[in-house]
Amino acid sequence: MTTPLTPDFRPQYHQLHRVGRPGIWRSLVGSVLALVLVFALVPIVAGGVAFVLLLATGDSTAEAGAVLDVTAEATPAGLALLNIVIALAIPVTWALTWWLHRLKPRWLSSVAPRLRWRYLFVCLALSFVALLASLGVSVLLPLAPGESPVGEVNEFTTQTRNFLLVILLLTPLQAAGEEYLFRGYLTQAFGSLVWARRASQALAVLAPALIFALFHGFSQDAPVFFDRFAFGVVAGILVIRTGGLEAAIAMHVLNNFLAFGLALAFGDLTTALNATGGSSWWMILSTLTQSLVYLALATWVARAMGMVNVGPAIGSTLPPPVGDPVLEGPPPRV
Numbered sequence: 001m002t003t004p005l006t007p008d009f010r011p012q013y014h015q016l017h018r019v020g021r022p023g024i025w026r027s028l029v030g031s032v033l034a035l036v037l038v039f040a041l042v043p044i045v046a047g048g049v050a051f052v053l054l055l056a057t058g059d060s061t062a063e064a065g066a067v068l069d070v071t072a073e074a075t076p077a078g079l080a081l082l083n084i085v086i087a088l089a090i091p092v093t094w095a096l097t098w099w100l101h102r103l104k105p106r107w108l109s110s111v112a113p114r115l116r117w118r119y120l121f122v123c124l125a126l127s128f129v130a131l132l133a134s135l136g137v138s139v140l141l142p143l144a145p146g147e148s149p150v151g152e153v154n155e156f157t158t159q160t161r162n163f164l165l166v167i168l169l170l171t172p173l174q175a176a177g178e179e180y181l182f183r184g185y186l187t188q189a190f191g192s193l194v195w196a197r198r199a200s201q202a203l204a205v206l207a208p209a210l211i212f213a214l215f216h217g218f219s220q221d222a223p224v225f226f227d228r229f230a231f232g233v234v235a236g237i238l239v240i241r242t243g244g245l246e247a248a249i250a251m252h253v254l255n256n257f258l259a260f261g262l263a264l265a266f267g268d269l270t271t272a273l274n275a276t277g278g279s280s281w282w283m284i285l286s287t288l289t290q291s292l293v294y295l296a297l298a299t300w301v302a303r304a305m306g307m308v309n310v311g312p313a314i315g316s317t318l319p320p321p322v323g324d325p326v327l328e329g330p331p332p333r334v
Contacts, residue, residue: 010310013111013243014191014204019311020101027189030100034185038089038177039215046088050081074270076162080170082273087173089181096185108184110244111311119242119305123250126297131254134290141282153265160264167260175252176245182212182232183239183248205236217274223281230284231255234291238298243309247298251291 011019017027047068054064054077070078094105109115154160191204209232213225220228235248263272302309 008313010313011111012191012240012310014187014200014240016103016107016111016311017101017188017192020097020103024193026100027192030096031186031189034089034093034096034181035211035215037092038086038181042088042092043085046081046085050077070270070273072270074163074273076159076166079163079269079273080166083166083170083174087170087177089177090173093180093185107311108180108188108245110242110246111308112244113311116244116246116307119244119302119307120246120250122301122305123247123298124254126247126301127251127254127294129297130251130290130294131258133293134286137289138283138286141285154267163260163264163269167257167264171256171260172253175256176249178212179235179245179249179252182208183235184245186211187236187239201240204240205233209233209236223283227284227287230288230291234295238295241299241309242302242307243311244307247294247302251294251298 005019009019020026050068051064054067055061059067066072067075068078068081070082093108097103097105097108104113106113186208187204190207191200194200194203209229212232213229216225216228231251235251238247238251239245259272260269263269
């Protein structure tokens, strides 16, 4: 049974599925489809295309498989494929939003409904400030046995250059893809399952954060898992507070730039891509500092910039008309 919406109902970001086609089953089916498509079907298709292209350029079957397998040894081509696969989560979530809910894809970006670029770029600067706070805490933390604060600088090679190009060009799309999937579609899907305000917000934040952490691998140790779960919680809170994905995308992009950049400069990119163990619980203090400082700054700036975190009044009850569904128009521009 669908609860009718009053004409003055103004949905928060996580409530937007409620103003699409009625039926909780749509959000549940869409969530399963999104995960299966992004983590099963898309990798098979994209990996198959990349494999055939490598064979066509003269690689053997074994060589092509080794190039694309980032779990054994990361290569620029393998990293590029991984980033492209995850970036394809954006059109996947757009398609599901339109097909299942008859909501135009722009409602995944924010309640505006659009990607608010000015706020996104400001958040990139804020995430850098939060990173500095995190580094300040990290230098005070004890090191694990045998761990050194900074390793030797790696030699800059042609492969290093190629990795840098892939990271600079594709990592922002990869980070955005994860946000459109986990903080975008899944947040709206889980937020539509219950009506109680606090329960809806909690489910919309915690469920995608848990799935986000789990889909980074079942072999990760407890500190790494908790770190990723905490990231998902903070990003989810920001999406609801600010009414869009911009702050979460900015934080995700900078985190990935930092992780890959440090791995290229001082460590090993294969290890960075497959971080599963050997982490200390002390790192949680550093990452929590970064997340909480960023949460406070991004929330404060959003309010200072007049960001809206609710959509316009729907003006009618369900079911919505065919077309640009439901919402009469965007809220005032900020």
